[in-house]
Amino acid sequence: MQLRATSLDDAAADALKTSSSWSLAGHFERALILSSDRDGAMVSVVRHDVPDGPYTVRLDRSAPLDLRTVETVPQLDVASARRWSVAPVTPGEAVDGTELTRRLLLLDLIGERASGRGRGWSVAIPVDDLDGLETALSTDDRRMGEDVAARIAGLGPGLTPSGDDLLAGALAFHAWAEAAGHVENGGSLRAAISEAAVPHTTRLAGQLLRAAARGHVAAPVAALLSSIFRRGGTFPPDLAPVLAIGETSGADLLAGIRLAARAQRPRRAVRERALA
Numbered sequence: 001m002q003l004r005a006t007s008l009d010d011a012a013a014d015a016l017k018t019s020s021s022w023s024l025a026g027h028f029e030r031a032l033i034l035s036s037d038r039d040g041a042m043v044s045v046v047r048h049d050v051p052d053g054p055y056t057v058r059l060d061r062s063a064p065l066d067l068r069t070v071e072t073v074p075q076l077d078v079a080s081a082r083r084w085s086v087a088p089v090t091p092g093e094a095v096d097g098t099e100l101t102r103r104l105l106l107l108d109l110i111g112e113r114a115s116g117r118g119r120g121w122s123v124a125i126p127v128d129d130l131d132g133l134e135t136a137l138s139t140d141d142r143r144m145g146e147d148v149a150a151r152i153a154g155l156g157p158g159l160t161p162s163g164d165d166l167l168a169g170a171l172a173f174h175a176w177a178e179a180a181g182h183v184e185n186g187g188s189l190r191a192a193i194s195e196a197a198v199p200h201t202t203r204l205a206g207q208l209l210r211a212a213a214r215g216h217v218a219a220p221v222a223a224l225l226s227s228i229f230r231r232g233g234t235f236p237p238d239l240a241p242v243l244a245i246g247e248t249s250g251a252d253l254l255a256g257i258r259l260a261a262r263a264q265r266p267r268r269a270v271r272e273r274a275l276a
Contacts, residue, residue, distance in 0.1 A: 003045070003074045005081040006060040007052055011211065013083065015041045015055065022073050026159060026204075029066050033159065033204060034073060042204045045076065051245070052084040053218035054211035086222045088215045089229040091181035096231075100182060103228055103235055104261040111258045114239045120248030121166045121255045124156035130259060133167075137174060137263035142189055146196035153197035154205075162252045164205040167197055168212035169256025170263075173225065175215035177264055180229040187213075218245060221253055228261075 008016075019036035022043075026033030032045040044056045047067060052058055057076060064070060095103065129148050136145035149167060156162030171190050177183040190213040198206035211217070217225070220241035227237035243250040 001070055001072065001074045002077055003063050003070070004060050004077040005057045006048065007082040007084045008057040008078055009052060009054060009084045009086075009216075011055045011216070012043050012057050013078070015043050016057075016076065016078065024073050027068055027070075029068055032067050032070060032074070035203070040203060042207055044204075045074070051219040051241070054208055054216045056218075057081070058084075084219070086216050088176045088179035089226060090179065093231060094180035094182070094229050097182065099231075100229070101265060104265060106236055107228060107261055108258050110236055111239065111254055114243060114254075119251075120156065121162045121252045124162040125152050125166060133170060134259050134263045136193070137170065137189075137260055140186075140189055142192045145189060145193040149193045149197040150200055153200035153209075154202070156248070156252075158247070158249075159202050160205045160208060160246070160249055161201060162248055164197065164201050164209055165246075165249045165252030166256040166259070167193065168209055168217065169221070169253035169258075170260040171209065171212040171256075172215055172217045172221060172253075173228075173257045173260035173264075175213060176225045176229055177260075179215060182229075182264065190214075217253075220245060220250075221257075224254075224257065 015036060019038040019041065021037040022034045023037055024032065025035035025042065030047045030050050034043045034045060042055060046056055046058050047063060047065065048059055048061050050058060057078065129152050132144055132148040135141065136148060152163035153167065154161050154163060171194060174183060174186055174190055178186045194209040194213040197209050224237050224242050227233050227235050239254065242254055245253065
């Protein structure tokens with residue numbers, strides 16, 4: 001069966017170019033998960049109404065509404081597909097420290113009201129580990145970050161468990177904060193956290209964690225991060241598109257963003273005292 005794509009990201013394009021042999025690893029109404037027989041890379045092939053994201057091929061409207069009817073690995077026509085990418089906010093485009101602090105306080109408030117509790121991250125992840133991850137991000141404590149990531153990776157059900165989605169949200173926020181000039185030399189910390197998590201979770205989640213550590217996330221999450229960091233952007237953001245991701249993935253990603261945002265506030269205070 002041939003399916004025509006309307007968009008894909010560079011990571012998916014590179015994976016499809018590298019491997020010509022794929023197996024069907026997951027089979028859902030709105031997504032097919034393909035696994036490369038060559039190197040184990042995974043690509044999500046999603047319905048037209050699913051957002052763009054890392055390692056994702058988004059189909060056009062001619063594809064079946066229920067992708068569970070696609071019983072074998074499809075042929076993907078990507079010849080005319082749009083190439084989707086994430087562009088983090090640069091220092092010249094970013095808000096200053098005072099405005100960022102104001103936005104992060106407001107984000108935590110509206111995020112608490114919107115995301116709710118009682119499932120996902122709030123029941124899967126121990127409070128001590130949430131506190132430990134926040135401390136690791138605020139103090140650049142690599143060892144603590146690795147230890148916490150190894151404990152919470154894989155917690156919760158699904159191909160991208162709640163623990164991994166929360167880690168991905170936190171890593172992505174940290175990466176965007178660095179791109180915007182509010183964090184210095186954070187790449188090694190993020191890489192250490194993501195690599196510590198990878199052995200404890202699914203292959204798909206591990207792949208997405210590595211992407212998040214580079215700031216590469218699904219389109220609704222990228223739009224949220226852009227609204228936080230971009231000067232003159234729309235703030236406060238509409239959280240609905242993020243919360244609509246998966247069963248609990250959106251709320252878990254938002255929780256990770258809020259956690260990393262709280263970690264950023266003491267970092268800013270220390271930096272401002274050093275400059276005073």
